[in-house]
Amino acid sequence: MANITQTCTVCSKQFLVIDKEQQFLQEKSLPLPTNCPTCRQTRRLKLRGERALYRAKCSKCDKEIIVSYDPKTVTNQILCKHDYEQYFLENDPIITDPLPDA
Ligand SMILES: [Zn+2]
Ligand SMILES: [Zn+2]
Structure with a gap:
């Protein structure tokens, strides 16, 4: 399996989905990520913050x-x-x- 280049839907940056990650996603029947690691991290933090009051x-x-x-x-x-x-x-x-x- 080769690395796949995906384009982030948030910041339009390209990021790699490496071999191992693809295998992992396939095993769990998950789709390929559409956000780069940075945006995913930002989203996670935001979600945590909005778990609000x-x-x-x-x-x-x-x-x-x-x-x-x-x-x-x-x-x-x-x-x-x-x-x-x-x-x-x-x-x-x-x-x-x-x-x-x-
Ligand atoms: Zn991004
Ligand atoms: Zn009271």
Whole structure:
């Protein structure tokens, strides 16, 4: 197998898909990448950054808080830091989750 030259769809730069990478992609039935390594890296970082923040209201005190997950996807109650700590003090859990950003 020879190296393939692909053109990045973002920055139009050409980049190589080496032999080994092609084999790997073929094994996993994945298409050839359409972004150069630099753009892929940038996209990954951006995605991580945009995994951003949502506004939500504390289920207990109605205070507006910022959480790092989509409140619509959460089935448990959303609590501000204070009520969250209070909740765990009262319930004495065995497993503690990381504190939400507040
Ligand atoms: Zn690129
Ligand atoms: Zn609260």
